[in-house]
Amino acid sequence: MDRIAITGGARLQGEIPISGAKNSAIKLMAASLLTEDTLRLTNMPRLADTRFLGKLLQRLGTEVVESEGEDGPETLLRTREIVSAIAPYDLVRQMRASFNVLGPLVARTGQAKVSLPGGCTIGARPVDLHLKVLETLGARIDLHEGYVYAQAPRGLSGAHIDFPFVSVGATEHAMLAAVLADGETTITNAACEPEMIDLANCLNAMGAKVSGAGTSAIRIQGVGRLHGATYAVMPDRIETGTYAVAAAMAGGEVRLTRTRSDFIQALIDKMVEAGVEVTPHNDGLTVRRNGALLKAVEVETGVYPGFATDLQAQFMALMTLADGESVIKENIFENRFMHAPELSRLGADISVQGGEARVRGVASLEGAQVMATDLRASVSLVIAGLAAHGETMVNRVYHLDRGFERLEEKLGACGANIRRIKGDGEGGED
Template sequence: MDRIAIIGGAQLNGSIPVSGAKNSAIKLMAASLLTDEPLRLTNMPRLADTRFLGKLLKRLGVEVTESDGPDGQQTLLHAAEITSGFAPYDLVRQMRASFNVLGPLVARSGQAKVSLPGGCTIGARPVDLHLQAIEALGAKIDLHEGYVYAQAPRGLKGAEITFPFVSVGATEHAMLAAVLADGVSVIHNAACEPELVDLQECLNAMGAKVEGAGTPTVTITGVARLHGATRAVIPDRIEMGTYAVAAAMAGGEVRLTNARPGLIDALLDKLKEAGAGVEQTADGCIIRRNGHRLEAVDIETAPFPGFATDLQAQFMALMTTAKGESRIRETIFENRFMHAPELMRLGADISVSGGEARVRGVEQLEGAEVMATDLRASVSLVIAGLVARGETTVSRIYHLDRGFERLEEKLGACGAQVRRIAGDGEPEL
């Protein structure tokens, strides 16, 4: 399998265009199951995760066509007919978000058989809330031999859905199912992430009636059918934040374009507190650091608009060379410090106790061979490698390919010494 090698010490100077958001794109792709007309998505990232979902959608009867259009990379999805309601384990296991085809399949065709997604390296991430939402909408749910059998032969019905805790995936899934339900559905304690607003705008462009996304209460008035539409995927706030951290880590000046800095205010505030320069522009922001060492600052992950858990590993990498001690508290996932031991292989001074990590900044990291354990951990090691003395080699980067498009190209264009070392085969996922 491929590896990435980084020779540390080069500052970053230049521009990095931010790709479309993976976490939004895959839910918009699932929305194509809700209509027999084409859904055209622009600003589409080309990632392992979008390819995985495209493969599953084709299995269900969706025509999936990727191309370069006048608005950049685009994907045309056309589910003229649902030819299968079966989503097998060998496809769903490759990406947990594939499970979200369940609701659209039941909403449109009245039945589905979808594999449970299995385990996850960063925590349990159960789908109980997803199933409770689909059941509340009137579907009969049976679990058997690792599969969910869902039936609603007379269609779904509007319902009140109250989540005991905030879940982005369950909120998205409930929205996808409820748009074709008969009557009004109200989701209480809904997640407020911007990807949910993107989903609402896409569904409404298709003829749905959804209100309140981005707030704790989402109201959906069901419609008889949806039609085709064209929508641009929102810029990826996690990619934007990752490159902002990389620029602060390596030093120099990087302009992030096609970005919405308002989506990562919590991170940008912490970068300013640490001593990095942050300047907003018409289409993004500029991150600067020239010469001085950053100061250690504390963070605590939280649902949007708080500090994103998907940026925690990157920020930990940044703090490994900051002046002083920082405390990093993880409140979203119970097992999301697996990158800490790998950063310690580079010379970082980190101690982990439960949901908190203490990072004592060191003067210099040293290059070493390290291994990615999950998507965000993989890029944290690349960020650390940008300043480590000598060469850092990151293995198992298929994790990274799930969520970062042309990373070597984007960093290399700003002066980073980073290259991909081709392996001898695809990894077992």
């Protein structure tokens, strides 16, 4: 399998364009199942995860065509008819988010058989809320031999969905299922992430009637059918935050373009508190650190607009070189400190107890062999390697390819000494 080698010490200088958001793109792709017309998605990221979902959609009957348009990479999706309402384990296991085809399949055809996604390296992440959403909308749910059998032969019906806790995936799934339900659906305690707004805007462009996305109360008036549309995927806020931290870690000045700084305000606040200069501008932000000593700060992950759990590993890497002790509390996922032992191999001083990590800053990091354990953890090791003395070799980088497009190219264009080493071997799944 591929590896990435980084020789640390080079300051970053230049511009990095941010790609379309992975976490949004895969849900917008699933929305294409809701119509027989063509959904054209622009600003599409080219990632392992979008390719995985594309294969699953093709199995279900979707024509998937990737091309380069006037505005960059785009994907055309058209599902004239659902040729199969079965999403098999061998495809669903490769990416948890593919489970979200369940709602659109039931909404359009009245039935579906979708594999349970299985375990995840960063925690249990059960799909109970997803199933309760469909039951609330009138579907009959049966579990058998690792598959979910959902049936609503007379269609779904609008209902009130009140989540016991905020769930991004379940909120998106509710929106995808309810747009074709008969009557009105209200969702309370909904997730407020920008991706909710992106999905709602895309669905509305297709003829849905969704209001309130981005707040804790979403209202959906079901419609009889959706039509095709052209829609631009929002910029990836996690990629934005990742490169912002990378620039702070390596030092120098990097301008991040084709994105929005307000998507990562919680991160920016902590970076400024740590002594990093961050300047927002119309199409993104500029990050500067020219020799200033990093200061240790405390971070606690939370639902949006709180500090994103998907940026916790990256920020931990930054804090390994901060003056003093920083405390990082993880409130979203269990088992999401698996990058800590790998950072310690580079010389970091980190102790973990339960959902809390204490990071005592060190004078320097030293390059070493490290292993990626999940998507965000893997990129934290790349970030640490940018500042480590000598060479850092990150193994199992198929995790990186799930969520970061042309990472070596983007960092290399800003002066990073980074290269991919091609290799044979098995891939993996999350």
